[in-house]
Amino acid sequence: GDSVTQMEGPVTLSEEAFLTINCTYTATGYPSLFWYVQYPGEGLQLLLKATKADDKGSNKGFEATYRKETTSFHLEKGSVQVSDSAVYFCALLDSSYKLIFGSGTRLLVRP
């Protein structure tokens, strides 16, 4: 079945550092891809999405590009802030319209 693989965390960075969280997927066809963020004590929030190959999703300084050739959707941010500390989930929408999530990557940003 479809699956999503994310890099293991935690990822610890200093403020203003560059962030990359790797995500690769296995699926039949070309599913829509998503990044969700979970702040402490809260539910998941949709951060960005891409619905077809070469699409770039972006929001709040975060970006991810749908790479069909490498089946990847890596999350990047040029300069992280302490407030970005959270757990980030990569996900795909399968052919039955169900969300399949990766295991999540915890990001800790230090001042």
Next chain:
Amino acid sequence: DSGVTQTPKHLITATGQRVTLRCSPRSGDLSVYWYQQSLDQGLQFLIQYYNGEERAKGNILERFSAQQFPDLHSELNLSSLELGDSALYFCASSAHRDRASEAFFGQGTRLTVV
């Protein structure tokens, strides 16, 4: 605030017991999704209801069941609880039937089975 309300926030119960988790979706949303987030299994889709009818099923155990009522709130019933059922259970809601990605998540119910 996502507008999705889950109660209770925390629940501690013993093995073998039965519990009910409640979800009130955002006003006007017809779809309700239930997810389980555990340390070993990650975040998994359990079940979806749309306007009172079961729409999709994921990795939901037979000991678990759910329903959506005419007022659109939903309940997830977990019975014969085991230690491994300890997890964070999320509810999410969306306006449409097949737009899981656009759903808004509640803050979750943390279930601890002792």
